[in-house]
Amino acid sequence: MVKLVSGDKVIYKFKPSMEAVETISPGDVIKVETNDCFYQQITSEEQVLAEIDYDRLNPATGPIYIEGAEPGDLLKLKIISIDVKSKGVVAVVPNEGALGDQVTKPVIRVIEIEDGQAVFHGIKMPIKPMIGVIGVAPADEDGEWPTDSPWKHGGNMDTTDIKAGSTLYFPVRQKGALLALGDCHAVMGDGEVCFTGLEIPAEVVLEVGLLKGKATKWPFVETDEHIMIIASGNNLEEAVYESASQAVKHIQDSLGIGWEDAYVFASLSVDLKISQVVDPKVTVRAAIPKYVISTQQLIESI
Amino acid sequence: MVKLVSGDKVIYKFKPSMEAVETISPGDVIKVETNDCFYQQITSEEQVLAEIDYDRLNPATGPIYIEGAEPGDLLKLKIISIDVKSKGVVAVVPNEGALGDQVTKPVIRVIEIEDGQAVFHGIKMPIKPMIGVIGVAPADEDGEWPTDSPWKHGGNMDTTDIKAGSTLYFPVRQKGALLALGDCHAVMGDGEVCFTGLEIPAEVVLEVGLLKGKATKWPFVETDEHIMIIASGNNLEEAVYESASQAVKHIQDSLGIGWEDAYVFASLSVDLKISQVVDPKVTVRAAIPKYVISTQQLIESI
Numbered sequence: 001m002v003k004l005v006s007g008d009k010v011i012y013k014f015k016p017s018m019e020a021v022e023t024i025s026p027g028d029v030i031k032v033e034t035n036d037c038f039y040q041q042i043t044s045e046e047q048v049l050a051e052i053d054y055d056r057l058n059p060a061t062g063p064i065y066i067e068g069a070e071p072g073d074l075l076k077l078k079i080i081s082i083d084v085k086s087k088g089v090v091a092v093v094p095n096e097g098a099l100g101d102q103v104t105k106p107v108i109r110v111i112e113i114e115d116g117q118a119v120f121h122g123i124k125m126p127i128k129p130m131i132g133v134i135g136v137a138p139a140d141e142d143g144e145w146p147t148d149s150p151w152k153h154g155g156n157m158d159t160t161d162i163k164a165g166s167t168l169y170f171p172v173r174q175k176g177a178l179l180a181l182g183d184c185h186a187v188m189g190d191g192e193v194c195f196t197g198l199e200i201p202a203e204v205v206l207e208v209g210l211l212k213g214k215a216t217k218w219p220f221v222e223t224d225e226h227i228m229i230i231a232s233g234n235n236l237e238e239a240v241y242e243s244a245s246q247a248v249k250h251i252q253d254s255l256g257i258g259w260e261d262a263y264v265f266a267s268l269s270v271d272l273k274i275s276q277v278v279d280p281k282v283t284v285r286a287a288i289p290k291y292v293i294s295t296q297q298l299i300e301s302i
Numbered sequence: 303m304v305k306l307v308s309g310d311k312v313i314y315k316f317k318p319s320m321e322a323v324e325t326i327s328p329g330d331v332i333k334v335e336t337n338d339c340f341y342q343q344i345t346s347e348e349q350v351l352a353e354i355d356y357d358r359l360n361p362a363t364g365p366i367y368i369e370g371a372e373p374g375d376l377l378k379l380k381i382i383s384i385d386v387k388s389k390g391v392v393a394v395v396p397n398e399g400a401l402g403d404q405v406t407k408p409v410i411r412v413i414e415i416e417d418g419q420a421v422f423h424g425i426k427m428p429i430k431p432m433i434g435v436i437g438v439a440p441a442d443e444d445g446e447w448p449t450d451s452p453w454k455h456g457g458n459m460d461t462t463d464i465k466a467g468s469t470l471y472f473p474v475r476q477k478g479a480l481l482a483l484g485d486c487h488a489v490m491g492d493g494e495v496c497f498t499g500l501e502i503p504a505e506v507v508l509e510v511g512l513l514k515g516k517a518t519k520w521p522f523v524e525t526d527e528h529i530m531i532i533a534s535g536n537n538l539e540e541a542v543y544e545s546a547s548q549a550v551k552h553i554q555d556s557l558g559i560g561w562e563d564a565y566v567f568a569s570l571s572v573d574l575k576i577s578q579v580v581d582p583k584v585t586v587r588a589a590i591p592k593y594v595i596s597t598q599q600l601i602e603s604i
Contacts, residue, residue, distance in 0.1 A: 090566050090569065090570065092562045092565055092566060097565070097569070098542055098543060098546050098574075099543065099546055099547055099550060099565060102547070102550075102561065102565075103562065103565070104561070104562075105562065107562040107563070107566070109563070109566050118570065120563075120566065120567065120570070121557060121559055121563065121567075123557075123567075123593065123594060124593070125570055125571050125591075125593065125594070126593075187570050187571070188569065188570060189568065189569060189570060189571050189572040189573050189574070190573035190574055190575065191542065191546065191569075191572070191573065191574035191588075192569055193546050193550075193565070193568050193569045193572065193574065194565045194566055194568065194569030195569070196569065197569065197570065198570055235537070235538070235539060236537070236538035236539060236542070237537060237538060237579075240400055240493065240538070240576070240579055241400060241401065244400050244401055244493065244495050245401055245404070248401065248404075248495075255423060255425075257423055259404065259406070260394045260405065260406075260407065260409040261409070261411070261422075261423065263394055263399070263401060263404075263405070263495070263496045264392045264394060264409070264411050264422065264496055265422065265423075265425075266491065266495050266496065267392065267399070267490065267491060267493075267494055267495045267496030267497070267498065267499065268392065268420065268422070268427055268489050268490060268491060268499065268500055269427050269489070269491050270491040270493070270495065271491050271492035271493065271576075272400075272491070272492050272493035272495065272576045272579065273492065273575070273576065274542070274573075274574045274575065274576060274586075277539075277542055277574065284576075286493075289427075291425065291426070291427065291428075292425055292427070
């Protein structure tokens with residue numbers, strides 16, 4: 001039986017200590033209702049952005065307690081499906097986004113989805129649903145994180161590869177892991193340059209697994225062809241450094257080779273990919289091809 | 303008849319004024335011999351990097367004068383093929399690359415290519431030949447650029463999409479354009495984290511075209527599915543800002559819509575992709591899907 005976690009149970013901060021709204025076990029499949037990043041407060045292009053309740057931005061549904069999860073474990077989330085609604089919103093806000101200084105006025109766009117395509121000015125963009133905010137309770141030493149920021153616990157990673165078919169891994173930092181998620185996008189380009197994607201409520205189905213004693217430094221996501229280390233920083237250089245360092249380390253440990261040779265593998269095969277450049281911290285993922293190391297090799301080498 | 307430009311005719315700086323070694327006309331197909339970035343000085347893993355001649359790094363074959371090309375035109379280069387040799391080299395150098403501070407010793411690796419795969423520690427990496435350095439004479443106001451740096455004239459853009467099948471466009475800044483190229487890589491990950499790709503001599507076949515009065519601010523490359531604006535800066539934030547700004551501008555001009563709506567299109571569909579993080583300036587490309595604007599729309603709107 002699939003457990004449902006309803007969208008009215010939300011948090012706005014990932015805290016080391018949180019009260020769970022649901023308890024599940026490894027092997028369970030759960031369906032999570034997620035709100036859009038505005039908690040559905042924006043329904044019309046004529047609305048005034050300044051008048052919405054800013055205390056209700058970026059709700060994440062949860063937290064969900066996973067039985068048996070303890071600090072040092074690795075939480076494994078297979079993303080089975082992300083079903084988005086038929087309409088989403090985009091907001092352009094002066095001084096926000098990669099080109100915030102060029103924005104002359106706030107703009108809201110409500111965009112319909114027809115037959116799997118987001119239609120804007122008559123142009124059809126194939127949707128690629130993804131989860132913007134997903135994370136677990138941070139380590140005590142990392143403290144509290146508002147849901148609009150990414151860090152080692154996950155959070156607002158805004159990574160397009162966090163999509164159906166991918167498997168996402170989080171280092172567990174607190175008992176029960178305390179998973180929460182929200183802020184799905186029907187479609188978004190790498191970078192999320194204007195500050196939002198196509199923000200939309202969704203139903204996310206996840207299969208939950210647990211690997212004991214296998215925690216990594218940062219979350220990572222597995223796609224058909226890559227293992228991607230997702231790291232964040234105060235600027236892209238910091239995020240590049242962190243994600244590349246961990247990619248090289250995992251290649252070194254998985255293959256049992258010298259650090260410099262792992263660095264060579266990374267230079268020839270690892271793609272550094274921008275996730276987002278618009279949140280309080282920015283995010284980069286280092287994509288290791290599975291023909292270099294497999295997920296099993298990576299996990300066994302931890 | 304295909305004109306051959308031999309690899310002994312090289313430059314080490316892109317200068318506003320250069321003496322051409324060959325003259326061609328729009329419509330011509332040329333074959334260019336390129337040297338690796340070390341001018342083939344490294345042939346063994348036992349060599350001492352400090353002993354090679356650093357005055358011969360990053361040779362670019364050319365310059366090639368294109369008849370009729372004038373400042374304000376757009377040079378169009380269809381990359382027909384990039385044939386690389388059967389062996390390349392990778393260098394790891396202390397304090398170079400994205401993780402230079404972690405390098406404990408200089409390392410050279412000579413890597414063989416067998417049946418289209420680069421083989422290292424028994425792992426086969428499919429090769430994806432690309433051109434590292436390619437550019438034209440800079441504008442007077444931009445001055446001289448060593449071949450190891452990218453800028454508006456092109457240069458060391460180290461962009462994996464500059465590959466066979468792609469079409470590359472350069473704003474012409476000087477009479478005759480004065481094209482030069484070199485520094486091919488058999489394979490490289492986005493970022494080129496260790497400072498080099500798989501450095502290798504090659505023969506590059508290009509079909510040369512010219513569009514009068516259509517110059518852009520930065521070079522761009524067209525692939526099967528994208529138009530990518532290639533911009534460089536002192537850090538990734540600068541390169542992101544430049545490439546994203548130009549992508550939004552081209553979407554706005556091509557579709558005849560407001561700037562904010564073009565910004566929305568960019569946020570939903572444009573991927574900001576890291577090209578390289580290790581050269582004197584770093585490079586990002588903003589990839590606009592062709593379902594948003596076509597190359598023809600972009601060019602007509604200039």
